[in-house]
Amino acid sequence: MIGPALRYSAALPAYAACLVLASVGRAYGADCVFERQGEVRVAAVTDARSFRLEDGREIRLAGIERAGTDRAGGRAALSAIVVGRDVTLHGEDDTPDRYGRQPAIVFVTGSEQSVQSELLRRGEALVSSDIADKNCAAALAAAEATARDAKLGIWAEPTAIKNTESPGDILAAIGQFTVVEGRVLSVRQAGAVTYLNFGRNWTRDFAATISRRIIPVFESAGLGPKSLENRRIRVRGVVSSRGGPRIELLRVGQIEVLGGK
Template sequence: MLKASLVRLAGLAALSAVSVAALACEQLQMEAGGPVAAVPDGDGLILADGRSVRLIGMQAPKLALGREDFQSWPLAEKARAALAGLVEGHEVTLGYGGEKLDRYGRALAHVFVQTDAGRIWAQQALIAQGLARVYSFPDNRACLDLLFAAEGRARLGGLGIWADPYYSVRAADQPGELLGRLGHYELVEGRVHQAAKTGGRVYLNFGRVWKEDFTAVIEAAGLRLFAKAELDPLVLEGALVRVRGWVDERDGPRIEVTHPEQIEVLATR
């Protein structure tokens, strides 16, 4: 039961279930996007009709874009240029697999470009080049398996961001290093020392000293998504996992897990 549950979680969390991913992508609601007028950053487009599009399912290195006290992340301009080279001069099609608009009014879409070489999925292309990471939301989780597979190949090949220490996968057993990354989006690998449910939330503790060591926390809303997928995060005790999310601090460094795809199971024991 433990092994079976972990395998199911691993499949959802992005190992390489290509057939599942293809099915998910086929189920996208496709709409015409039209010509691209501008590419402000590595995961955003402005269409000729004025619509702003956030490429869902990925996070490119961030540009400062005039924000005070914000430094552009390494390779941010290269990512923007790569996206511009892909979409400029072409019409794009938008694919929706979840919430369609964010609070800023941006379309949250997968972007497809028709070229002489065939149809290109922009998210997959940038992630495959190592110019973006997989980045998902509780209300937008379609097509992730293929994106995780592309990210894994790019990371193993040391492409793009994966050759820069800024984007290194962090070790869960180095809480001091993680405290130095507060407010950053990180990938953290380690073995779950203890999985426990307390007060309506689940804690995945990666060390014996829970007030100091790294912890992944799943609140009630996240647990409902795990339950809907028939997944029990408590079976992760003893598993080697990779957790992705924003690092904050509460009794040591932690990441809040809002949906199952934030956790990749690397080994069950």
């Protein structure tokens, strides 16, 4: 389980505002220093955002998701940064997740930038929404924006951000953490679910869904569903298919408002 500073908290919806920031004044990594959990050496990378330490523990990089479908490329990028290097782990809780991996913000010894920030700046990762600390969330969002503006890594691909006007492209990403952008045409409630509809055909077009029980969290962050109608927004999350392609919104950090009406 991720500790209090890393896991999502309904009482701390600051991450939504953080994603809107275009830049941040301090060094990226400086804002993601939590309680130090020790210095260790990395033995091997297990996937694009996990690695094994020489003492046998497996570490999961908190706050980011794998970018794109190039699994080998993602592992290679992380390997180049951490394998054989001493790293410091930061977090308020070293309890492993259900897969036995310890979530952490990680720094290569001597570096002021986290491994997460470095991967984001190279376009080799996407910002997740599991960081509640607003300074750290803003730092990671700024790192991602740097790569996006420079079209580095995944952002060199014109389809890195899926367009809601092309639902077939979104459907091709089922099961993947994906960034989707478009204009909310309507907001409708059906039972306990509110739908942000980006098209008029619910069996084909993209929609983002929010459970009724967490609507107050979005409203307190200034992201009430009705306020998003006719707005151009960017959403991120794992794509599923229920009729058309869907992303379930569980955290305010999954929404980024891109402009006025």
